[in-house]
Amino acid sequence: MKQQNINYLLSSIHITSVEVGKHLYWQIGKYSVHGQVFIVSWLVIGVLLSIAILGTRNLHRIPDKFQNFMEFILESLQDIAKNQIGEHEYRAWVPYISTIFLFILGSNWAGALIPWKLIVLPEGELAAPTNDINTTVALSLLTSIAYFYAGLSKNGLGYFSRYIEPTPVLLPINILEDFTKPLSLSFRLFGNILADELVVSVFTLLVPIFIPLPVMILGLFASSIQALIFSTLSAAYIGEAMEGHGEE
Numbered sequence: 001m002k003q004q005n006i007n008y009l010l011s012s013i014h015i016t017s018v019e020v021g022k023h024l025y026w027q028i029g030k031y032s033v034h035g036q037v038f039i040v041s042w043l044v045i046g047v048l049l050s051i052a053i054l055g056t057r058n059l060h061r062i063p064d065k066f067q068n069f070m071e072f073i074l075e076s077l078q079d080i081a082k083n084q085i086g087e088h089e090y091r092a093w094v095p096y097i098s099t100i101f102l103f104i105l106g107s108n109w110a111g112a113l114i115p116w117k118l119i120v121l122p123e124g125e126l127a128a129p130t131n132d133i134n135t136t137v138a139l140s141l142l143t144s145i146a147y148f149y150a151g152l153s154k155n156g157l158g159y160f161s162r163y164i165e166p167t168p169v170l171l172p173i174n175i176l177e178d179f180t181k182p183l184s185l186s187f188r189l190f191g192n193i194l195a196d197e198l199v200v201s202v203f204t205l206l207v208p209i210f211i212p213l214p215v216m217i218l219g220l221f222a223s224s225i226q227a228l229i230f231s232t233l234s235a236a237y238i239g240e241a242m243e244g245h246g247e248e
Helices: 002-011 035-056 065-085 090-113 133-164 168-206 213-241
Strands: 025-028 031-034
Touching (some): 035 090, 065 090, 065 213, 090 213, 133 213
């Protein structure tokens, strides 16, 4: 009987019960997902795809202003990957680093610029996807999978020799490091975006509309920095995993 009560208690505990604020839930099979996150994420992805299609639909040998802007963005993202991964290996990882940066930047700016509170939902409210811990954890786990794949594809099973370098005594610490990387990535992004939206909301309630504008501008800058930090660290982890281990 005691064991049955324990099993019932464990089965009644859901990860989704640990949350900040109210959410609009969609039931997909046996799973409950945050509907407002999917709505804003799809909007961000749609805008990014539209800009990409418009920017590459009619390329000119002598680029116009919009093409110059698109080429500047691409070169900047290539520089991030090149500086962190290395000149010989970075090209294969430019699409991933670029996608991570642009999605996070678009999500952060969507939360900072668009007055989502004007859109009424049956429950919860629309906000930046990166304002949800599930989104930031998913992005962090993608980076973890990416750098494990990069290390194994480059060094084979010799990749695991990094855990006992420079001495086997550091094995537990090196293993723990692989758990702290996605944790730090996810909570840093989530905490900064959530704090920014809370500050803007409080200022909007307490003072006239024009007073929070400097805070919103500062929030846009901070959102851009967070996207840059996340993508740069992701590239750095991938570059670190691709370094030779056990070589003299």
